[in-house]
Amino acid sequence: MIPTNIKTYLNRLDELPPEEQHNILGILDRLDSVTARKTAKVNFLDFVKKIWPQFIEGYHHAIMADAFERVAKGELKRLIINMPPRHSKSEFASHLFPAWFLGQYPDRYVIQASNTADLAVDFGRKVRDTISDPEFKKIFPDTEIHPDAAAAGKWKTTAKGEYFAIGTGGTLTGRGGDLIILDDPHSEQEAKQAETKPEIYDSVFEWYTSGPRQRVQPGAAIVIVMTRWSKRDLTGRVLKAAAEQDGDDWEVIELPAILPSGKPIWPEYWPEKEILAIKDELPIPKWMAQYQQRPTAEEGALIKREWWKRWSNKKTPHVEFVIQSWDTAFLKTERSDYSACTTWGVFQHEHEETGNMMPNVILLDAYRKRMEFPELKKVAHEMYHQWEPEAFVIEKRASGAPLIFELREMGIPVSEFTPARGNDKIARVNAVSDLFASGIVWAPEHRWAEEVIEEFAEFPVGEYDDYVDSSTQALLRYRQGGFVQTLQDEEEDELQDLPIKKHEYY
Numbered sequence: 001m002i003p004t005n006i007k008t009y010l011n012r013l014d015e016l017p018p019e020e021q022h023n024i025l026g027i028l029d030r031l032d033s034v035t036a037r038k039t040a041k042v043n044f045l046d047f048v049k050k051i052w053p054q055f056i057e058g059y060h061h062a063i064m065a066d067a068f069e070r071v072a073k074g075e076l077k078r079l080i081i082n083m084p085p086r087h088s089k090s091e092f093a094s095h096l097f098p099a100w101f102l103g104q105y106p107d108r109y110v111i112q113a114s115n116t117a118d119l120a121v122d123f124g125r126k127v128r129d130t131i132s133d134p135e136f137k138k139i140f141p142d143t144e145i146h147p148d149a150a151a152a153g154k155w156k157t158t159a160k161g162e163y164f165a166i167g168t169g170g171t172l173t174g175r176g177g178d179l180i181i182l183d184d185p186h187s188e189q190e191a192k193q194a195e196t197k198p199e200i201y202d203s204v205f206e207w208y209t210s211g212p213r214q215r216v217q218p219g220a221a222i223v224i225v226m227t228r229w230s231k232r233d234l235t236g237r238v239l240k241a242a243a244e245q246d247g248d249d250w251e252v253i254e255l256p257a258i259l260p261s262g263k264p265i266w267p268e269y270w271p272e273k274e275i276l277a278i279k280d281e282l283p284i285p286k287w288m289a290q291y292q293q294r295p296t297a298e299e300g301a302l303i304k305r306e307w308w309k310r311w312s313n314k315k316t317p318h319v320e321f322v323i324q325s326w327d328t329a330f331l332k333t334e335r336s337d338y339s340a341c342t343t344w345g346v347f348q349h350e351h352e353e354t355g356n357m358m359p360n361v362i363l364l365d366a367y368r369k370r371m372e373f374p375e376l377k378k379v380a381h382e383m384y385h386q387w388e389p390e391a392f393v394i395e396k397r398a399s400g401a402p403l404i405f406e407l408r409e410m411g412i413p414v415s416e417f418t419p420a421r422g423n424d425k426i427a428r429v430n431a432v433s434d435l436f437a438s439g440i441v442w443a444p445e446h447r448w449a450e451e452v453i454e455e456f457a458e459f460p461v462g463e464y465d466d467y468v469d470s471s472t473q474a475l476l477r478y479r480q481g482g483f484v485q486t487l488q489d490e491e492e493d494e495l496q497d498l499p500i501k502k503h504e505y506y
Contacts, residue, residue, distance in 0.1 A: 319345025
């Protein structure tokens with residue numbers, strides 16, 4: 001960076017002889033290079049740009065760099081960064097950051113862990129080779145690899161600093177660390193096994209508590225950088241333990257592949273079209289966990305995924321009494337809720353246990369979008385005429401109240417839904433949960449249906465609940481109107497006819 005007073009002379013450079021112009025430009029180039037190296041010593045992102053010429057900077061890199069700088073200064077002792085695959089997570093956390101850290105503190109001890117020993121050793125080799133690179137030596141001339149201790153996964157500096165690479169589950173006996181980095185401690189194979197045995201994640205947490213957590217030097221920092229897999233993964237267990245036991249104070253940075261605005265976090269590398277293609281190919285639970293850092297706590301869900309019945313037949317069953325239900329938002333902003341519409345129908349289906357035909361409900365369509373009111377009114381009008389439902393229900397809140405008025409003016413018979421005081425979202429979901437548990441709620445095998453199922457599975461801790469609100473609104477209407485019943489409802493109806501003396505206490 002050229003100082004302002006020197007820039008004044010540059011404006012008159014063409015007045016000098018060619019030889020003097022050449023000399024001055026050479027001096028300025030050297031000055032700029034020296035200034036850049038000094039900046040790279042203390043600024044991690046500038047260091048990355050010097051060492052990695054092909055680096056493509058994104059919004060999330062500055063967030064990571066700021067956190068790493070605070071770790072290096074000793075201001076931040078416990079850091080968790082959750083981010084999607086292929087967003088330069090490991091390049092930053094397991095390669096460039098430990099190299100930059102040892103550049104500043106060549107006498108410190110670094111422990112680097114990954115899900116396999118081979119991967120950890122590969123990172124150790126990259127860090128070692130970077131420190132030996134001439135470009136690195138221009139920035140940190142005092143940091144050198146000791147020639148007699150230079151194995152890829154276990155090496156020392158001439159200032160008696162050490163680097164040790166280890167796979168998850170490996171032993172750390174006799175070792176301590178000033179900086180301990182855990183990069184993706186869970187493997188893909190482990191995640192697959194956890195689909196049927198979720199407790200498999202517990203072994204990594206047990207290793208962490210008996211290994212890395214016990215190997216910190218005084219004032220040391222622990223950095224966990226990983227893609228989320230489950231509520232029981234290392235991030236989940238570490239944060240839960242910290243909350244329950246008043247333990248370490250962690251700073252958590254969550255970086256989703258797609259921001260709340262709907263735009264990619266790294267469009268310079270992952271164009272919107274390509275990242276959305278990945279989203280379309282992956283199962284929604286996997287996308288939400290690995291790419292959005294929002295794993296679902298299935299055991300805490302009010303409506304579990306397996307309670308939904310899946311309609312695999314391409315032909316929709318013959319339905320009666322279609323209900324279309326709208327949950328509307330206030331404004332079209334990046335942080336606002338969506339306006340959501342679900343369409344449902346009743347059909348007769350044989351019960352698995354009794355063999356009797358009984359009413360079931362099926363999700364026919366789901367739609368949501370952030371919309372200003374004119375577009376909302378237009379879409380609602382179009383969807384009504386597309387399905388011609390017997391009941392068209394809109395919750396009378398947010399933009400729902402004016403929407404009801406406008407659609408009625410257009411000749412559409414709208415039913416208002418106004419939740420009773422004290423009847424909150426959780427209470428409404430609980431009121432229809434036994435319909436799902438009884439196996440009479442169906443969803444077709446479509447992407448939009450999976451989004452509805454996933455939102456129910458995340459409720460009540462998920463980021464959005466628009467589909468949940470719209471769906472429970474419709475299902476409550478079906479139940480209150482007597483269109484659907486569970487076997488338990490039928491038993492209760494039969495009891496009403498028996499000569500039983502009831503005692504009610506108030």
